[in-house]
Amino acid sequence: MESKEIPINQRYALTVKEARQYFHIGEKRLRRIAAEHPGAEFLVWNGRKVLIIREEFEKFLRQTSCI
Secondary structure, three states: OOOOOOOHHHOOEEOHHHHHHHHOOOHHHHHHHHHHOOOOOOEEEEOOEEEEEHHHHHHHHHHOOOO
16 A cells, blocks of 8 residues: 655644644744643644644634734
């Protein structure tokens, strides 16, 4: 079976490293945003690992004046 990688701009959820590349925001800043908003709709926690819901985080960024 051939494995096909989904382009980053079409993924539902991104790791912090993928989000860093996609949004051009530093990894430390993304982790700080996750720590400051632990129950946010744009985050999914799997133990200590965090995934960022791409579309929800885009909405968050549109509504935020500074990050």
